[in-house]
Amino acid sequence: MVFIYLGKKAYRSIKRPGKTQQPISTAASGGPATEEVIYRDKNGSPARVTKPSASACGHQHDPAAGPCPTCKSARRAQLTYRCRLFAGLLLPFVVQALDVTIVASALPWIAADFHETGQLNWIIAAFNLTSAAFIPLWGQMADIFGRHVSMQACLVLMLVGSALCTGAPLTAFPVLLLGRAFQGLACAGLNILVRIVLADKVSLRENAKNWSFFSFLGGVLGWGLGPVVGGYITSGSSWRWCFGINLPIAFVSMLVIYFVLRSELLGPQPIPQLDETTDTGRRTKLVKRLQTIDVGGQVLFLFGFGLLILGLTWAGATYSWTSPAVLATLVLGVLTSVSFLAWEYHMAPGGALARRFPWQKAMIPWELVRNRDIGLLCYTSFATGMAMYSVLYFCNIYFTMVKLWPADQAGVQLLYFTPGLGVGVYASAAMCNSWPRKTFPPIFIGSVFEMTGVGLLAWALYTEHNPTIYGMMALTGVGTGLRVMPVQLHGIGYFPKKIAAVISLMAVAYPFGGTLGLTIMTTVFNNASGIGNDSPLRDFGTLKSLPEAVQQRVTHEAKMGVVWAFVAITPFMVLCTVLASLLGNLYIGKADDGEGERTNVIYEGVYMLSWFRRGGGTEKNIITREHQPDGEATL
Template sequence: MFIAAKYIHQKIKSRNKNPNDDALKHATEKKPCPHSRPFQVELRARASVENARTSSQGSTIEEDRVLVPQGLPKSDEKCQVCKKQKHDARVYRWKLIAGLCLPFILATLDLTIVATALPSIASHFNEFDELNWIVTAFTLTSTTFIPMFGQFADVFGRGETLHLSLFLMIIGSVLCAAAQTWGMLLLGRALQGVSDAGLMNVVMIILSDKVSLKESAKTKSLFTLVGGIGYAVGPTVGGCKTSTNIAVIAHILVFILLRHELVEGTMFKKGSRLSGILPALATVDIIGSILFIFGVGLIILATAWGGATYSWSAAQVLAPLVVGSICFVLFFVYEYFLEPGRIFARIFPKQIAMLPYSMFARRDTIWLAIVQFSTGAAMYSIFYYIGIYFSLVEAYPASKAGVQLLYYIPGMGVGVYIAVFLCNVWPAQSFFPLNIGTIVSTVGLAMVVYAIHTQNTSLINGMMAITGAGTGLRFMPATLHMVGVWPEKIAPAQSLMRFAQPFGGTLSLTIMGSVFNNKFARASVVAGGGGLDVHDTNSLTFIADLPEEAQRSVRLAGRDAIMWAYIAVLPIMGLSLVTGLFIGNVWIRPKSKVDEEQRDGLEEEGSHSEVIYVPYLWALLKGNVDSYKKTNKIIPESTSKSAGFNNS
C-alpha cells in the first residue's frame, strides 16, 4: 500500500511539472477574479473567436466587449462579489457547526449512554434475563429506520425531518426517565432509536448539501471527532434526562440558526400548509419502507434471540429469520421494478425509490457498504465487550469498567486528524485513508484478541486506541467517497452508508453474544455457577463469593469466552480488507481541473471531484489513471436554497 502511495505521489509530481519557465510563471501568478471586467472581456472574446471559426464568419469580439457589464471591477481591484461569497460561506459553515453539533452528539450519546448502567437498570425492573433488550430495542429501530429518514429529508426537507427526529428523542427520553414498567422503558428506547436513525442520517446529509467535497471534508472532520467523544463519554454520563435537555436546546438552536439555510423538500416546501402532507407522503416509497423495516427488523430479532433466549433450531428463531430474509430480498426486487420505465413505476408513478436500485450499478456502492459494515463491527464490539471483560475477568466495578473505554477516544482523535490530512492536504483522495483505516482496525482488533488471552491490561488499552484510530480514519473518507460517487443522490447514498455501519455493529454483537453465551455457559456449569449472567450484578457478586479456585476458573472461562467472541468477528474485518482493494478513488481536490479552471478563473478550487469507478489499484496497474477518471462537477451554493450537480 505504501509503495502504491509513493508511486502515485511520483506520478502526480511528474504530471504537474511545468516544462518551461513561462508556464511556471503563468501558473504561479495571481489568478484573475472571475467577476473582473478584463476577464469577462477575454472570456467573451474567446467565445466569439471560437464561434467565428466554426461558423466561418467574422469575429464579433468588439460586439461582445460592449455587452460586458460596466460595473465589474478591474483585475487589480478587490472584488466585492468574491468577498461576499467567502463571507457567506464562512457564516454558513459556522451556523452548521453551532446548529448541528448538539443533535449529532445527542445521537452518539444515546448509543452508549446505558452501556455500563445495564445491570442497575435491569435490576430495578427485575428483568436480568431480558437485559439485552435495552440495547436491542435501540439498535433495532436505529438501524431499520435510517433509509426512511433519508427519503423524508428529500421529500419534506432537511429542517422538518431534523425537528421530527429531535421531537421523537424528547418523547423517548421522557418515557425512559418516567418508566414504571419494563415495556415502557423498552418503548422509550425504541423511540430513541428511531430518533437516532434520523439525527445521524440527516446531519450527514446536511453537511453534504450545497458545498464542495473540500468544504464538506473540513466540516465533517469536526463532526467526526465530536461523534467519537459522544460515543466514549456516553457510558460515563448516563441518564435519559440528559438526552431530554440536550434535545430541547437543539430544537431551539436549529430553528434559530438554520431555518432559512437548509434544503427544502421536493414536495413539502416552506410555507406549505398541512394539507400538503398527504400529497408529499404519496411520493414516499411506502411498500419499500415496510419491506425494509420488517426484513431488517426480523433478522435482527432472530439473531438477538438465537443462542441467548432460544436455541438456533427453535421456531421462535427460524420463523423471523426466514421471513425477514424473504422480506429483505423482496425489498431489492421491489426497488428494481420501481426504477423508471418498469412495472411498479408505472403503477405508482409518483413514488420515488427509497434506495434506488441503480445505485448498485456502480460497484463502489457495494464495496463501501461492506467497509462500513466492518467499521460498525469493530466499534460496537469495543464499546460493549471490553466493558464485560473488565467487569467479569478483572473484577472492575461498572464505573471503572466504563472509564476504560475512554482509551478508545485518543486513538479515534488521531485517526480523524490523519484522515483530515489525507483528505484535505495530501494526497487529497479517499482510497488511501479508507484502506489504511481498514488495515489498522483489523490489526488492532486482532491484537485485542491476543491482549485478552494474555490478560495484559496495558496492551488492551493500547490496542483499543489503535482500533479507534482505524475507525477514525474511515469515518469521514467513507462519506466523502460516497458523495463523490453519487453527488446527484446524496440522501439515499448517505442513508445506505449510515445503515451499513449500525447494521454491521448489531449483527456483530449478536454473533459475539451467541459465541460468548455458549462458551461461558459450559464453563460456569463446570465451576458450579450454572445459570450465571455476567450482566447480573448478583451473578458478579456470586462469582466474587466463590472459593478462590472456582472463582479463578470462572474468570478464566469468561476470558476465553470473550476472546472467542472477538475471534468470531475477525472474518468480517478480513472481508473488508479484501473489498477495500476493489474500491475506486475520489479526488477531493482534483489537481488537473483546479489548475485548468483557476488559470481561466472559471471556478473556485474544490468545485469538482474526479472519480474512478473501476478498482483504483487496477487503474494504477494499467499505468494510465487519468484515462479512467470521470469528473463530477459540484457547484457549491453555501447561501442558496439548492445545489446543482452535473456529471461529465
Template sequence: MALLFIYLRRRYKKRQAAQDIDELTEDKEHNEAPLCEHQLAAANAANKNNAAALLQEKDPSSDQAHMANEKRGAKHCPECIAESKRARAYRWKLILSLLIPNMMASMDTTITATALPIIASHFNKLNQFNWIVTAFTLASSSSVLMYGQISDVFGRHDVIQAAILFVLIGSVLGAGAQNWPMLLLGRGFQGLGFSGLSVVTRLILADKVSLRENSKNNTLFAMLNGLSVGTGPVIGGYLTYKASWRWCFIINVPIAVVSHVTVFLLLRNELIKAQPHKREEEDGTITVIETPTLLDKLSIIDYGGMLLFFFGVGLIILGLTWGGIIYSWHSAATLAPLIIGIILFLLFFIWEYLMCPGRKLARIFTSQSPMIPLSIFAAKDMSLLAYLNFSTGMALYSAFYFVGVWFTVVKNYDSGKSGTQLTYYLPGLGVGVYSAMFLCNVWPRMTFWPLFFGSILEPIGVGMLTWALGNNGRPSVVCGLLGFAGVGTGLRMMPGMLHAVGIQSRLKARGLAIMNFTFGFGGTVGISVMSSVFSNKLVNQIGSVTHVSTNTTASVESISALPPEVQIIVRGWFSDSIYWAYISILPFLGLAGVLAFLLGNVEITREKQDEQGEFDSSGNVEDVPFLWWLATARRRRVVREAQAVE
C-alpha cells in the same frame, strides 16, 4: 504496506511535479495572476467575439483580462469576498445548531456501555444485556433508509426536528422505566431519533457546498462525534456509580430541548425545503412534479418498500438476537423470524426494482418514488462502501460494549472505573480522524487512502485486542490495544461519506442513508453474533461447578456473592466467552480489508454543486480499483502521447 505507500507517493509526486512545471511555464508566459470565476465571466461578457482567447486570458482588448496584477484573483473580487463571508456564517450556524444534537445522539450509542451490567442486573436480565443495545440498533437500522426519502419530501428542518423529538421521548421513557419492556421501548425511540439525526445532519453538511467544504465540515463533526462516542461510557459509568443508571437517560432531556430551540432559530430559513418530485421516465426524460400540499408530499413516499424493509430488517435482527441466547438456533422461534425476515428483505429489492421507471409497479403507483433507486448501485464503489461501513459499525460497537463487560465482570471494576478504561479508545480514534482529515483536506486530497489504510488497520487492531482479552490480559495492555484498534475506525468515519456523495451526488440523500444503515446494521449484527457466541460458551460452562447456575450469574451482585474461589472460575468463564465472541467477527473485518483493494477514488475539489445539487465528476472520480489505476498510469500516458502524434 508502508513500502507500497512510499512507492505510490513518489509516483504521485512525480506526476504532480510534471503538472506544476507545465503550470509554471504557462505562468511565466503570462506573468499574471489568474482571474477568479467572476472576473473571467466579466471578461467573456466584454469580448464575445473573442471568447476562446479570453478563456486563455490573452485578449488584448479585454480590460478584465489585463487588469493590474494586484487587482486580479478572488482576494480582490467583491463577489468572492461576499461569498466567502456567507459561507463562513453558514458554517458557524451549522456548528452552533447541529453539534449539540449530534453529540447527544453519538453519546447515546455508548453511554450505556459500562452501565449495561448494572442496568440489566436491576431487572435481573444480565444474560440478556445485549437487548439494551439491540433495541437501540433495531429501531435505528430499520428506520434509517426512510429518512433519506422523507428529508427530500418534507425538507431538512422538519425531519431533523422530528428526530430530536424521538430522542426526547425515548429518554423520558428510559429514565422512568419501571420494567424491562418499558426500558427497551425507550431505547427504541432513542434509536429512531439517532438514525434521523445521523442521516439528516450529514445531508445538511453536503448541501450547498463543494466536496472540499463538505470535507472540512465533516472533519469537525467526525472529531467531536468521536469524542462523544468515546466519552459516553465515562459519563454513563460515572452517573451510574455516583447517582443512578437512570441519569444516562435524564441527561438527554435538557440537551434535546436546547437542540429544538437552536435548530429552529438558526437553521429554519437556511436549510433546503421540500424538494419538487423529479421522476425519470422510461425514455430518459425527467418530469418535475411540484408538491405544494401535504397530500401531494405523502403521495410520493414508497410505503410498500418502507414496510418491507422495516419488517424484513427487524425480523432478521430479532432472529439473530434470540438465536442461541433465548431460544436454540434450530427452534421455530429463531428460524421463523430469520426466514421470514430474509424473504421480506429480498422482496424489498424486488419491489424497488419494479418501482423503477417503466416497470410494472411504477405504472401502478405513478406518483410514488422508490425509497432506494437501484441505479445507485450502478457505481461499484457504492456496494464496497456499504460493506466497509458495515464492518466499521461492527468494530466500533464491539469495542465499547464487550470491552466494557470485560472490565466490569472479569476485572470486577465499578462502572465509573470501567468507563475510564474505555477512554483509551479516544486517542486512537482521534489519530484516525485527524489522519483522515489530513489525507482528505491537505494531501493528497483523496478519499481512497484513509478508507484503504483504515480497512487494513482495523482488523489488525481488533485481532490484537482479541488476543489480549483471551489471555486474561493486563488492563494496561487491553487499553493500549483498544487505542490502536480505534485508529482504523477513525480513519473511515468521515471519508466514506465524502466518497458516497462524490460518486452519487444526484442521489446523495439515499446514498448517505445507505451508509448510515450499514453502519448501524453492522453494529447490530456484530453485537447479535457476539452475544450469541458469548451466551452459548457461558451456558455450556455453567453447571460444571457446584452452587453455580444461570440464576447465580444473572447479575454482577450475585457473582460477587459467590465464594472467592468460585468467583475466579466464573470470571474466567466470562473472559473466555468474550474472547470467542471477538473471534466470531474477525472474518467480517478481514473481508473488509480485502475489499478495500478494489475501491476507487474521489478527489476532493472546490467544484460547487449545480442547481440540482450535482457535481461534475469527470476527472475527479475513478470507479476502477484505484491501485490498478495508479499502476497503469504510465501505460495510459504512453497511449495518449501516441494518439497525439498520430
C-alpha cells in the same frame, strides 16, 4: 476546536482580501478559473450570482481602492453560514452520538435492576432496530417536509423516548424498551439529517472538511466519552440519568435550531415525479407529495430488516439458534429482504412498478444497489459498526467480569479507544483534503488497522496485559476513524445526484453490523464461558462476594468467553480488508481561495490494480465529474 477552526478561516479572509471567496455553492462555467457562485435561500431559490476569476474578482473593482466590498461581503456571508451550521447542528449530533454508547457501561446494572439479565441485549437491539430501519424514511421526509420540520420532529421523539426510559418502572421492562425504540427512531433522523444539511449547500471538498469535524466530534463526545459518562452516572447516581441527560440537550437543540439555523435550512424540495423543478418550486399540495413515497419499498424494508434484527436478537439469548422461533424469523426476514430488492428493481425507470406508480420515488435507486463500489462501501460500514460495538461493549464486560472493576472505572478504560479515533479522523481528513486527496487510501489503510486491532485484541485479552489491550483498542479506533468520513464521501462522489440515498445506505449498514456482531459475540461468550442466561453469575454485583477459588474459576471462564467472542468476529474484519482492496477511487479536485473547484475524477475499476499499471489505469475506467452542491452532476 470549533472556535479555532472558525478563527482560522476568519483570519485567512482578513489577511488575503485580494483573493476571491470560496463559495457556499458552486457550478462550473466556461473557463477553468471562472465559476458561477449561487447563494440560495431556504427554499433553494437562487438569491445572488457572481462570476469571480482566479486573477481578479470580476466585480469591476479598482484594486487600488482597497479590498473589493462584494468579495468581502461574500466571505462574511460564508463565515456566517458556517458559524450557524456548527452552532445549530452541534447539539443534535452530540445527542445522537452519545445515545449510542452511553448505556455501554450501565447496561449490566440496568438489566440487573429489571431482573432481565437474560434479555440484556434487547436494550441495545430495541435502539438499533429503529435507528437503522427508519433511516431511508427520514431521507424522504427531509425532501417532503423540509430539513427544519424533520429535525424538530426528531428532537420531539428524542424527548418522548428519553422521558419513557428515565421514568420506566422496574416492573415494566417493555416501557424501557419502548423508550429505547423512540430514541432509536429519533437518532435515525438526526443521523441522516445532519449529514444531509452538511452536504446541502457546499462543494464536495468543503463537505469533506465539515464532515471530518463532525466525525471527530461524534467520536470523541459520543463513542469515546459516552461509556465514561454512563459509568460515572451509574456509579455516582442512577443509570436513569443516562437517559435523562438527553432531555435538556434535546430541548435546547430545538431552540437553537429554530432561532439560529432555521433560515439557512432548505425547505420542501421540488419533486421531479410531480413535474416540479428548482425554477418552478413546490407547487403541489402536501397530500400529493406524500403520495410520492415508495410505500411498498418502505414496508418491505421495515419488515425484512426488522425480522432479521429480531431473529438475531433472539438467537442465543432468548432461544437457541435451532429453535423454530429463530429459524422462522430469520427465513421470513431473508425472504422479505429479497422481495424488497425485487421491488426496488421493478421501481427503476422503465420497470413494471415504475410504470404502475409513475409518481412514486424509489426508496433506494436500483443503480445504487447494483453498483459494486456502493456494495463494498456498505460492507465496510457494516464491519466498522461491528468492530466499534465489540470494543465498547465487550471490553467493558472484560473489565467488569474479569478485572471486577466498578462501572465508572471500567468506563474510563474505554477512553483509550478515543485518541485512536481522533487520530484516524484527522488523518483521513488530511488524506482527502490535502494529500493525496483520494478516498481509497484511508478506507483501505483503515480496514487493515481495524483488522489488526481486533485480531490482536483477542490475544491481548488472553494474556491480560493491560498496555497491549489499551494499544489495540487505540489501533482499532484509528482504523474506525480513518473510514468514517471517506466512506460517505466516496459514495457521494460516485452518485452526487443521490446524496440522501447514499448516506442512508451507509447509515443503515453501520448499526446492522453492530447488532450482528453483538449477537455473534454474545452467543460465543455464553457458550465459551459457561455462564448461561439464567446463571446467577450474570448479576455482576455478586462476583466479588464469591469464594476466592470459585471467583478465579468464574473470571477465567469469563475471560475465555470474551477472547473467543473477539476471535469470532475477526474473519469479518479480514473479509473487509479483502473487499476494500477491490474499491475504486475518488480524486477530490483541489480548490484554493479564489479558484473554482476542479473537476473530481472517479476510477471505477479496481484501483489497487492500477498501482501496478503504467499511468494508473485505463481511460474506460476514468470518469470526470463536476460536483454541484445542489445535487446535480455533469458527466
